[in-house]
Amino acid sequence: MNILVMSGDNSHDLADYKISFPNAEIDLLPTSDLNAETFSDRIVNAKGDALLLIDARSEKIILKKSAATLYELVAETSDEWSMIYADYEVDDNGKLSDEHLLDHHIGRVRDNTDYGKAWVINLEKAREVLPLASSTKQHFMYELRLRLSEVGELVHIANRYAGSPYCVNKAVGEQNVFDYLLASKESQLELEQIVSDHLNRIDAYLAPGAHYSKVPYANKDYDLTATVIIPVNNRPEFVGAAIESILVQTVQDIEIIVVVNGGDSDPTIPAVNEYLAGGTKYDASKPEVKLIVLDINNIGLCLNAGLKAARGKFYVQLDSDDQLIEDAVEKVAAVYASDDTIGMVIGSYEVWEKDAATGEITRMDSIPVVTHDEWTEENGRNNLLRINGAGAPRSFYIEAARDLGYLDMNTTPYARNYGEDYEFVSRMCEHHRIGRVWDPIYKVIRHGGGTDHNIDRATVDRNDNAKDEMRREAIYRRQIMNEVNNG
Helix, strand or coil: CEEEEEECCCCCCCHHHHHHCCCCCEEEEEHHHCCHHHHHHHHHCCCCCEEEEEEECCCEEEECCCHHHHHHHHHHHCCCEEEEEECEEEEECCEEEEECCCCCCCCCCCCCCCCCCEEEEEHHHHHHHCCCCCCCCCCHHHHHHHHHHCCCEEEEECCCCCCCCEEEECCCCCEECCHHHHCCHHHHHHHHHHHHHHHHHCCCCCCCCCCCCCCCCCCCCCCEEEEEEEEECCCHHHHHHHHHHHHCCCCCCEEEEEEECCCCCCCHHHHHHCCCCCCCCCCCCCCEEEEEECCCCCHHHHHHHHHHHCCEEEEEECCCCCEECCCHHHHHHHHHHHCCCEEEEEEEEEEEEECCCCCCEEECCCCCCECCCCCCCCCHHHHCCCCCCCCCCEEEEHHHHHHHCCCCCCCCCCCCCCCHHHHHHHHHCCCCEEEEEEEEEEEEEECCCCCCEEECHHHHHHHHHHHHHHHHHHHHHHHHHHHHHHC
């Protein structure tokens, strides 16, 4: 087995790899020479049956002495494999820790899925799928991994303790789910093209306009324009501001349903009661506030209970620690009115930060308005499978939830109060257009008790597992849809 090392340094020392692979030919591919053509050529023209591809562009990779033995035996004993990847160790200034990777399946099409820094490539399989697209300028490993998954099994060597074949010299940072928002437009478009091509090759791509139908109740009259549902658990210090942001909406024929899921003793209840009849903040001229109390902490259950009680035409999302901008409902309703094939509307949002000492919120200028540009008319529903976010606020016809089977209530594997809305968006966009509001109509409030940033790797993996399972099911559904449509 020979080795191809991708490195940002032309003087990269290759001698260390000889310790593990004394008989290997080691080829260096510096970043300055890296493009789709040279990357593909170096792999296709490699000698032997397998190639160890090492990505050392940003970190130093240290192979264990027994790495060759492990890789070669796994290759020998695996059937129809196209790539082998492994858990690895991290050396953070002498402190060792283990990175445990996720097992591959057809739903793992996210561009940020960690497959490590050293892959064994089955050269026979690689020659079936290379060269890479000439449009690929940055994300060579992502495209290669997706292409290899189309022709063989991606085998994962897992580690319990001291069982990793290599070590990476780097610091493990906090997990921030907003990181992808800072990627360049050029990078995002390239990633979109890669995943779209992959979905097309596996017959899971939804062509522009395909499978859309009119919303059957688009012209039906309802008691109210919208119902804003707030699921909440133990957030009395936030829920008032969330409610206030709805009461001042430019469209007033709406209602607010707060679903408290901490039971009768949840401290959020007294804060909500202030807005009910008899409360100090009650105003009969403002939209009505309703309260539902559950003693089961299940976000899907909260939302579905609110949807069953709702009188509005549209549901509008609001998390208990976030706020709507004054014209949010007005702008969402205008999008629905523009096209009767639109079944869901996704808005744009600003990220704000709450000062723990003063309680004041300030706009985070370091994060631009989040518009989720990947939600294009032509390709948004395909691009959804690449990323974890679906934008905010989300809105949909309340009767659509009833028709599509409501939101997931932790019955999806790994869900645990995560991804219930993502799964619903995925199903909705297979049947109806997704409308967009490009102006910011929502404030996401970052604070110390938030669950969307700076979370540990175990939680990130659990959440990614949940959404990847949803992606797996979406891919299977789409393959069937295309088969029926083409049959």
